Amino acid sequence: MDARALAALAANPGCRRRALLDGAGVDKGALARALGATVAFGQSQFAHQRGNSFEARVKADRGEELLRLLHERLRDGSAPPEPGAVATPDLTAAGPQGRTARTSLALREATAAGQWALLDHPMVSLDVAGSPAFLEPDAVVVHPDGSWTVIEIKSFPMVDGSADPAKVGAAARQSAVYALALERVAALIGDPPQAGKARVRHDVLLVCPKDFSNLPTAELVDVRKQLAVTRRQLTRLTRIEEIAAALPEGTTFDLRLTDDGRTATRPVEELTAAVEAVDAAYAPECLSTCELAAHCRARSRAAGAVESLGRGVRGELGGLTTVEAVLAAALGEAAGTRAEPTGDPAVDALRRAAALRAEALASPGAVTCR
Incomplete structure (x- = not known):
């Protein structure tokens, strides 16, 4: 994962x-x-190559441009990092477990040193439904005060200081996963004096190309909401062993x-x-996040499940779980007549909608639902 x-x-x-x-x-x-x-599904080969090229440009010269962008966006009155004074620890190790341990050690040492440090492609782990997931952020910056900032580098453009909201939202949710994993590391780091010092900032630095060029620009994205949602939802997942056992x-x-x-x-x-x-x-949102979405959509439509119309529709329909049941509820009373309330808000709303539609089509007594 x-x-x-x-x-x-x-x-x-x-x-x-x-x-x-x-x-x-x-x-x-x-x-x-x-x-x-x-x-x-996924990025084209051209987009993948462009993204790698842009990331290499951003991280060139030991990440000087990246640190400059971060300091400019922070505006917290702290001193900017001196050229050549940013530590870039070596994170190479054997296997994901080794890289995770090496990253934890590098974070501990950089936090204790109280200086700027840039961790390029660190690896952290997160327990998901009873199984470990190894995650690799683009970068993590350690500040002199012991706080950590997640860096997310994307190849979509930021035009006039703003980017596609849907893509920014996806990047924020992805960064929230990294922040959640780093919180676990911060809670376990070192001696008691350092344990209270290490913390993960809730502002993620999103770095993108500026105005369709290859020049980087950046904005801070507050991921507190995404972090809370991710934390809550991951705790609700059924353990994979239980799913497999069934x-x-x-x-x-x-x-x-x-x-x-x-x-x-x-x-x-x-x-x-x-x-x-x-x-x-x-749900329709699966089409942009899961390779099996087309198969699941076909099965959902074949079963007449209202989920195929979207989570919002599913939430409004209450106990009506199939399109057939929805149509039966809407056509339960003669269209255009004032039906007595049934006590089910979803059914009453459907019947009112059916009556209004019949009136709009000027065909009382007959409703065509497609």
Whole structure:
């Protein structure tokens, strides 16, 4: 699981299917292709290369430009970092556990030293539904006062000081996952004097290209709301062991089938049965966050589930869980007549809407719902 996947999972904690597949490390894109339900997902190769090039530019010269942008946006009266005085500890280690331990040690040492430090691609861990997730922020800056700032570098432009709100929101949710993991590290750091000193700032520095150029600009993004939501939602996730224990014996998501020493592609029917054995919680927002969204959307529409129309619609309809039930409630009284209240706010609202629609179409007594 990476931070993007965890942010999506925190936004939809009821989806056991995604929790299990991400926790098991299943390639959801390959699984979606095998099921014949692919959607355009993720960055193009050009966008990925452009993002890497921009990040390298921002971090050049030991991160001097990055630290300058951060100090300018803070406006807290602190002294700017002196050129060449920023520590850049080496975070290389064997495996994710080793890198996590090395990052924790570097944060401890930089906090105790009371100087500026830039950690390039540190690694932190977070327990998610009973399984460890290793996360890699773009960068973390340690301030002389012992506080830490998460740096999120994105390749979408910031035009006239503002960027696409949807993309900024996604970056904020992703950064909140990093901040949550860093809070766990700060709580465990070192001796009692330093334990109270280390803290994670709730303002994340979002760095983007300025006006479609390759020059960096930045803004501070307050992620307190996203941090609270992520913390609450992740605690609600069912443990992955419990989800797996409820599966039929022999369930597998392996795309390859081995029989008598020969390897072939597993039949679509078997893969479909395996996927359907785990409950999903589809919503239209999944189309931008999950590779299996097209498959889940098709199943949701086939079942007539109102979730396919959006979470807002689902919340307004109360106990009406299918489109068929919604239409039956709307057409329960002759359109255009003043029906007696049923006691169900959702049903009463649907009948009023049906009557108003009939009046608007000037066809009392008949309502066509499509």
